[in-house]
Amino acid sequence: xxxxxxxxxxxxxxxYVSGESGIAGKSRIIKLSSNEGxxxxxxKAMEAYMALAGELHRxxxxxxxxxxxxxxxxxxxxxxxxxxxxxxxxxxxxxxxxFAGPGDEVLHSAHGFLMYAISARAAGATPVAAPETNLTADxxxxxxxxxxxxxxxxxxxxxxxxxxxxxxxxVERLWQGLPENVxxxxxxxxxxxxxxxxxxxxxxxxxxxxxxxxxRTFSKIHALGGLRLGWGYCPAGIAGxxxxxxxxxxxxxxxxxxGVAALKDTAFTDMVRDENTKIRDWxxxxxxxxxxxxxxxxxxxxxxxxxxxxxxxxxNAEACDVWxxxxxxxxxxxxxxxxxxxxxxxxxxxxxxxxxxxxxxEFFSQPEVAK
Ligand SMILES: *Cc1c(COP(=O)(O)O)cnc(C)c1O
Numbered sequence: 001x002x003x004x005x006x007x008x009x010x011x012x013x014x015x016y017v018s019g020e021s022g023i024a025g026k027s028r029i030i031k032l033s034s035n036e037g038x039x040x041x042x043x044k045a046m047e048a049y050m051a052l053a054g055e056l057h058r059x060x061x062x063x064x065x066x067x068x069x070x071x072x073x074x075x076x077x078x079x080x081x082x083x084x085x086x087x088x089x090x091x092x093x094x095x096x097x098x099f100a101g102p103g104d105e106v107l108h109s110a111h112g113f114l115m116y117a118i119s120a121r122a123a124g125a126t127p128v129a130a131p132e133t134n135l136t137a138d139x140x141x142x143x144x145x146x147x148x149x150x151x152x153x154x155x156x157x158x159x160x161x162x163x164x165x166x167x168x169x170x171v172e173r174l175w176q177g178l179p180e181n182v183x184x185x186x187x188x189x190x191x192x193x194x195x196x197x198x199x200x201x202x203x204x205x206x207x208x209x210x211x212x213x214x215x216r217t218f219s220k221i222h223a224l225g226g227l228r229l230g231w232g233y234c235p236a237g238i239a240g241x242x243x244x245x246x247x248x249x250x251x252x253x254x255x256x257x258x259g260v261a262a263l264k265d266t267a268f269t270d271m272v273r274d275e276n277t278k279i280r281d282w283x284x285x286x287x288x289x290x291x292x293x294x295x296x297x298x299x300x301x302x303x304x305x306x307x308x309x310x311x312x313x314x315x316n317a318e319a320c321d322v323w324x325x326x327x328x329x330x331x332x333x334x335x336x337x338x339x340x341x342x343x344x345x346x347x348x349x350x351x352x353x354x355x356x357x358x359x360x361x362e363f364f365s366q367p368e369v370a371k
Contacts, residue, residue: 009124012121019332030329031348037220039271041262044262044268067259081206085251086230086251088232091242096122098245100152105151108154111159143174152184158191193301196301221272224262229255283347314366317334323359323363
């Protein structure tokens with residue numbers, strides 16, 4: 001007798017490793033490892049969450065009707081083509097299960113969000129990575145990697161962990177170059193943070209195309225990662241597919257009610273965006289002034305930055321990570337993304353980033369250890 005075995009490929013998945021949240025022996029830590037909202041959720045969202053405690057025996061609205069209507073009004077979309085999920089991760093994975101399988105290819109850029117390859121493998125498909133240029137997705141390289149087996153192209157825009165983005169024109173060029181039977185998924189998890197004029201989240205393209213889906217999340221600017229709430233905006237046919245394969249109550253009632261309140265609190269969202277821009281730009285400037293040590297920082301439009309460290313043993317990414325941890329600061333190592341020389345640093349509150357910069361300054365000014 002042999003034990004049950006999963007489908008081929010499942011055990012080849014390297015499980016997703018989430019950002020660490022604690023350091024042994026340290027009670028006060030600064031967590032800059034998971035791109036969570038530095039300011040926490042809107043107080044109005046927290047109130048809505050608390051108010052739901054007495055309703056926990058009720059099944060949630062399986063159609064997420066109120067939230068979908070509110071999202072449609074807020075962003076100018078067609079509510080019937082919005083599908084909500086337990087995080088946008090659920091939407092990404094349902095798309096893989098529905099549109100790709102054994103023998104199919106799922107394309108993403110080299111340093112694209114790790115869940116694309118994981119979800120592709122889970123569905124039995126083969127993830128394919130196209131090279132990037134300057135840590136940015138490269139439309140020509142993506143198009144060159146399309147084969148007759150390609151079923152889905154995932155583009156995080158802006159991308160996590162690099163923080164870089166493609167302009168609306170470049171996204172349009174990518175779409176134009178794809179065969180009509182290939183699904184283009186624009187993962188706009190960080191769209192609300194972007195202030196650049198040439199950026200678009202992709203919803204307008206969804207309205208014109210039959211093969212484009214845009215995904216969004218409440219985990220980042222709305223700081224509700226713990227509740228698991230995301231959504232996709234789809235052509236009608238694809239919304240129909242997702243509504244067939246998702247669980248009937250895939251989004252819990254607390255997430256729905258809290259999401260509705262968070263979306264309405266636009267003053268809070270605006271505050272978070274403005275503070276993030278200010279604190280991120282300050283942090284990047286401060287880090288670049290350490291540039292004579294060989295530190296590089298990408299131009300990020302998100303709520304995190306990718307920092308490339310020098311390669312010498314005393315100052316490399318591993319040494320930096322250890323140094324920061326010893327000072328109570330958790331960032332994210334990037335080996336899993338093929339960026340072993342980098343750490344990703346989420347943008348925290350100003351006081352947290354002042355401490356981070358201070359500790360980084362000390363890291364670079366410690367005496368060199370004799371080789
Ligand atoms: C965080 C993140 C997500 C997932 O968000 P959830 O809604 O919490 O599942 C998706 N895509 C990218 C690029 C992310 O960084």
